[in-house]
Amino acid sequence: MSASLSDLLSLDLWALLVQPFAEFGFMRRALAGCLALSVSAAPMGVFLMLRRMSMTGDAMAHAILPGAAIGYLFAGLSLGAMTIGGIVAGLVVAVASGLVARGTVLREDASMAAFYLISLALGVLIVSTRGNNVDLLHVLFGTVLSLDDPALWLLVGIAGFTLLGLAVLYRPLVLECLDPAFLRSVSRWSPVSHYGFLALLVINLVAGFHALGTLMSVGLMVLPAAAARFWTRAIGPMLGLASGFALLACSVGLLLSYHADWPTSPVIVMALGLLYLVSLLVGRQGLLGRWWRSPVHLKA
Template sequence: MRRALAATLALALGSAPLGVLLTLRRMSLVGDALAHAVLPGVAVGFLLAGLSLPALSLGGFIAGVVVVLGAAWVSRFTDLKEDASFAAGYLIALAVGVLLISSHGTQLDLLHILFGNILGVDRDGLVLVAGVASVTLLAMAVLYRAFLLESFDPGYLRSMSGAGGLYQVVFLLLVVANLVAAFQVMGTLMAVGLMMLPAVSARLWHAMLPAQLLNAAAQAVVAGYAGLLVSFHADLPSGPVIVMCSGALYAVSLLLAPQGWRGNRRRAAMPPL
């Protein structure tokens, strides 16, 4: 439980701020697409080395990078938009990964990879998650202004530095790395939960980006801690319960946040000037 809690908190601090930037770029579903896109690489790593953490992580990262570069190439040289190319890539990758694992493994192996086993996180898994979270926070601190410009006005960033595309690739690689780390904890199907739900909730509370980043990280930490406690005492799978706790915070935000239902009702009730 101590390792599971440490891994969950590290994952929350590293992935939730990335989710905020994804929502700003209107790429919320790209996180879900990339979470599924790592599956064929994980499957190949499983076939070659079994449930070996380095093999699964390296395979998942390579698969995610291939999908990112492939989607970028398709959107650049064809009429398809980036979201459509990501959707096509993730569907193909998900199907290939499930087929590979199903044909060469057991149902337990498939369930372990799809839904994770947070209570089975060992020392190596904890080091991986903590390392990815540390690199992510450091990269966001160093490249914060570039990520901000690339999110709001990528054309201006390209005209000023000519490296807008490079920052986009670096950002997506950070997303892939966090999803690979999250799959060790929550599985490929649940990995995106702590990344996107707190980020969407945070946008309902704040208009300023720094406040959204802090709020998203705080909500992810609370959801991870509460989800572990509930799953332990109720004897339920930890990954889905953590995501459900994030969903509960999202529901509260929809009702009470300034940009949610209550805030909109208050603004609608105000008399016009």
């Protein structure tokens, strides 16, 4: 009796957790794409959070839309055209907002908000007038279950380039997170690390755009990084934990969207949000963790 019950449970677990990836190539490609995004976008999110630029990431995610839309306008749903267009648009917005902040009375967050709102409106207008509702949904919410081999290789290439770039810029990025004024005073790496980081941010947002869409791609950066912050203060473990959280949430989101027939990108972001809320409550630096170590509780 116990043997048959264990066999039944193993079959149910196989059908629930493994069978979708074992039977369908599109699920395996989606998982591989999420793995590539997890090891590159999540560490970028950690530095975004430590530099207090999380909302800048959201703004940049919308800023790539007109470039991708113009690429779509000229070449349809072309991977290369939309990638190049998104990268160019993101870099233009990043550089323009920085120049405006340095040459006018506006701060960089205000100039970034202005440019991203213009970019978002322009991108939606182009796709809406030149395409159809399906194309607009593709751009805004992504098609992670439709990743083909070229798109997958693009995500893997961006992940490898990002890890290499973070390895080169790691020390100045950490110093800039802790004390940007000190880095500017002792090193010439400050502008290199700043604009290099923005360039890595743009290409990762373009990678996330192909999988999760413009509206959801920044969630894979910000939410796992914020969740990891509740568990550790050290940057190295935080980077690894953020990537692990991102991959876990992506796997759960893929399986849940497959079994429940729900849209994949929002489900993945909701899984990331659930991880964040759990970490907020029970993490070492979370609400319950801090209460447990509080002097009042220890005296009690």
